[in-house]
Amino acid sequence: MTANEGAALHSVEEVLPRKMRWFDGFAMAMTMPAALVATLGATITGLGGWGAAVLWAISMVISLAVNWIYTELAAMFPNASGGISGYVAEAWKKRAPWLAPLAGVGYWLPWGSNLATYGSLTGLLVQSQWFPDEQWTFDAGPLHFSFPILIGLGVIFLLYGINVIGVRVTMVFVYVTAGILMIPLSVFIIFPMFNSGWAPMDLTWKLHGLEGLHTAIVWLYVMAWTTLGIEVCATFASEYRDPVKDTSRAIRASALFCLGVFFLVPLTLGGFAGEQAIGEDPSTFFVASFSKLTGAGADIMVLCLIASLLLVMLTSVADASRVLFNMGKEGITVRAMGKLNSRGVPVRALNVMLVLNIVLLVVLQQPLAIIVTGNLGYILVHVLAVAGFALLRKDQPDALRPIRLPQAFVPLSIGLVVVLTIMLVVGATGFSITGYGGILELCIALSILSAGVLLWWFVQRHDRSVRARADVSD
Secondary structure, X not given: OOHHHHHXXXXXXXXXXXXXXXXXXXXXXXXXXXXXXXXXXHHHHHHOHHHHHHXXXXXXXXXXXXXXXXXXXXXXXXXXXXXXXXXXXXXXXXOOOOHHHHXXXXXXXXXXXXXXXXXXXHHHHHHHHHOOOOOOEEEEOOEEEEHHHHHHHHHHHHHHHHHHHOHHHHHHHHHHHHHHHHHHHHHHHOHHHHOOOOOHHHOOOOOOHHHHHHHHHHXXXXXXXXXXXXXXXXXXXXXXXXXXHHHHHHHHHHHHHHHHHHHHHHHHHHHHHOHHHHHHOOOOHHHHHHHHHHHHHHHHHHHHHHHHHHHHHHHHHHHHHXXXXXHHHOXXXXXXXXXXXXXXXXXHHHHHHHHHHHHHHHHHOOHHHHHHHHHHHHHHHHHHHHHHHHHHHHHOOOOOOOOOOXXXXXXXXXXXXXXXXXHHHHHHOOHHHHOOOOHHHHHHHHHHHHHHHHHHHHHHHHHHHHHHHHHHHX
């Protein structure tokens, strides 16, 4: 690369188009109620129905407070397409610049791996409803193949193709699947209350004493992506027509909607299905519940649920590809990632995600195992971003803040940092309690986070070399 080419590399500006409105972001955030199905059965089994409902509500209240803080940060940096990892980079760049790649990769991994997570769950649903006899498996060393895994691989390639087409087609698909999601959500929440089999008082509370507190914190770690994930609204701040108003409205509407859903579903659906039945099949127990609640409509209900999972995957790949695109554009990772194709799509970032999800699906297999792998970096990013809010108030008190929260949010942010840090430490060292993770998942997460920091170091070293050659030639 010549010095002129190096200078041109930094001067070319790749810009995502401003076409979205706040309700587009709200539709994207419908990912989170749809994502609930991956962990609902496991949380009811581990915590009891009442324990799950209360803990989901607590997790959502934490998410509401955290995301309210992000409205100020999103308005401060409306041109950033990297979401909350971009806030970390801005807040910590003078103190610890290496936190930018750590945050970028930590944020990208859980969103970027959701094709594997919900592709796997889609395969399990298809098998449970229509192909229960397809129980074959094939192992090749660390790689595992089965009927659900093959279905998951097909879903991964389908969603990859949809995103390559472009954002307008993507948003049409988002609205269709978000509308379809309302069908199973209504069945989950409303139908059980009018059925004689609904017995919410039979649900239990399994959190007792200090051991119960430890278990609750570990499960809060597991729940983190599903509740905190409404920050997806902020990731698209640079693509809203009015970044300030649209970002704020999208985050607040999404948080309040999800709070209601996450508290009610464990009580209504859990009270109808029963904890024993859920414990026997936590991944797909709701298939049998659909049959009991809707009779002949069970096939349609499962199809609706699968469509809502496609929304989760579609939103995730759109969000994560923009994060990786922004990391490349800012030199936080390989700069080739910061390029758009002729349709304005970060296709190189999509290609990396395609490979990641194929590997995770055939190695880890179980949806919850993939989720706990990504949550290590994800909660760490939130710790750094919320702390960054307080740092920016201190370091840049006079900076332009189109949305300025009351001063009380500064001590609140410090309290949230403490809470999230406890969740991170206790959860990452104890998620084997849930039965869905262990040393393999922890090692994978740490390896990917470390690789992100190493790539950043190489990119920075290369950029310094380019600038040095340019100075010599001048």
